[in-house]
Amino acid sequence: MPRARPMPVRIVLVDDHSIMRQGLRAVLEREEDLRVVGEAGTPADAIAAVAATRPHVVLLDLKLSSGPQTDGLEVCRRLCAAHPGIGVLVLTTFAEDRLVVESVQAGARGYVVKDVDTTELVRAIRAVSRGESAFDARSASAMVRSLSGGVPDRERLTERELDVLRLLARGLSNRAIGAELFISETTVKFHVGNLMRKLMVSRRAEAVYAATKLGLL
Numbered sequence: 001m002p003r004a005r006p007m008p009v010r011i012v013l014v015d016d017h018s019i020m021r022q023g024l025r026a027v028l029e030r031e032e033d034l035r036v037v038g039e040a041g042t043p044a045d046a047i048a049a050v051a052a053t054r055p056h057v058v059l060l061d062l063k064l065s066s067g068p069q070t071d072g073l074e075v076c077r078r079l080c081a082a083h084p085g086i087g088v089l090v091l092t093t094f095a096e097d098r099l100v101v102e103s104v105q106a107g108a109r110g111y112v113v114k115d116v117d118t119t120e121l122v123r124a125i126r127a128v129s130r131g132e133s134a135f136d137a138r139s140a141s142a143m144v145r146s147l148s149g150g151v152p153d154r155e156r157l158t159e160r161e162l163d164v165l166r167l168l169a170r171g172l173s174n175r176a177i178g179a180e181l182f183i184s185e186t187t188v189k190f191h192v193g194n195l196m197r198k199l200m201v202s203r204r205a206e207a208v209y210a211a212t213k214l215g216l217l
Contacts, residue, residue, distance in 0.1 A: 006033065008032070008033050008034060008035040009033055009034050009035065009056050009057055009125065009126065009129040010035055010037045010053065010054070010055040010056045010057070011028060011034060011035065011036050011037065011055055011056070011057045011058070011059060011125065012036075012037060012038040012039065012040065012046070012049050012050055012053055012055040012057075012058045012059070013025065013036060013038070013039045013040070013059050014039075014040045014041075014046040014049075014058060014059065014060045014061060014064070014072070014075065015041065015059075015061040015064075015091075016041045016042070016061065016063065016064045017041075018041065020061075020114075021039045021041070024036075024059065024091075025039070027118055027121075028122070028125070031122055033126070034122070034125065034126075037053040037055055038050070038052065038053040038055065041064065042064055043064055043071055043072075043074065043075045046058075046060070046064070046075050046079070047075070047078060047079070047082075050079055050082075050083060050086070051082070054083075055086070056086070056087060056129045057086075057087045057088075057089055057125055057128050057129050058079060058086060058087070058088045058089070059089050059091050059125070060072050060075060060076060060079075060088055060089065060090050060091065060092075060108070061090075061091060061092050061093075062090060062092040062094055062099060062103070063092065063093070063094070070094075070099065070102075072090070072092070073099075073102055073103060073106050074106075076088050076090070076103060076106040076107055076108050077106045077107060079107070080106065080107030080108075081107075085131075087109050087110075087128035087129055087131070088107060088108040088109060088110075088128075089108065089109060089110040089111075089112065089124055089125060089128045089134065090103045090108050090110065090111040090112070091112055091113075091114060091116075091121070092111075092113065092114060093113065093114050094113075095113050095138050095139070095142075096142075097142035099111075100135075100139045100142040101142065109127075109128045109131075109132070109133050109134065110124050110127065110128050110133055110134030110135055110139075111134075111135050111136070111139040112124050112134070112135070112136040112139065113136055113138060113139065116136050120136060123171060124136070127171070133169075133207075134171075135169045135170075136170075137166075137169075137170055139169075140165075140166055140169030140170060141166060157195055157198060158194075160181075160191055161191050161194055161195040161198075163181055164177055164181070164188060164191040164192060164195060165195055165207055167180055167181070168192065168204055168207055169207070174188040174189055174192065175188075192204065195207060
């Protein structure tokens with residue numbers, strides 16, 4: 001018997017520009033495992049759309065038309081409180097360190113800037129749908145800067161561990177990280193084990209996310 005296809009990832013798009021939503025829908029629905037089930041352009045519409053469609057992932061802009069520059073942060077908080085387990089992925093034009101960290105504190109599992117390429121965006125959506133974290137290179141760097149500035153001395157990540165963490169956040173395998181840093185795969189595993197211990201996580205994709213949960217900010 002043919003194997004049944006897995007259920008597609010259900011997505012709600014939240015952006016105050018309808019043309020942006022249309023473009024995202026067109027791109028995402030080319031993927032067999034992704035399905036856009038709702039759209040919203042305001043905070044109120046976002047809350048209603050998510051309640052009505054029960055998506056796995058919400059692609060959320062931080063700037064929505066009816067409020068301040070970061071009204072999407074409050075939407076993120078409300079969605080995560082009302083729908084435990086939902087995956088909020090911030091997709092925005094803002095690349096500020098503060099907003100990356102505040103988004104994660106509000107419950108977002110990932111943060112990517114709108115000039116991200118399609119392949120990386122799709123990868124981020126799939127990761128968030130699995131309960132993992134996803135950051136583009138700039139957002140990952142913002143999280144790493146927050147981490148490197150606040151870990152107690154005895155648990156501070158080394159420069160090499162920070163290098164590995166940045167590459168982990170980009171979704172690279174141990175082999176790829178080793179190639180990037182010119183070190184062996186075994187050495188990468190050693191550094192990954194150390195940074196995960198320091199961050200008190202058990203899954204690689206949680207490492208950057210967990211950095212904000214240690215009282216560093």
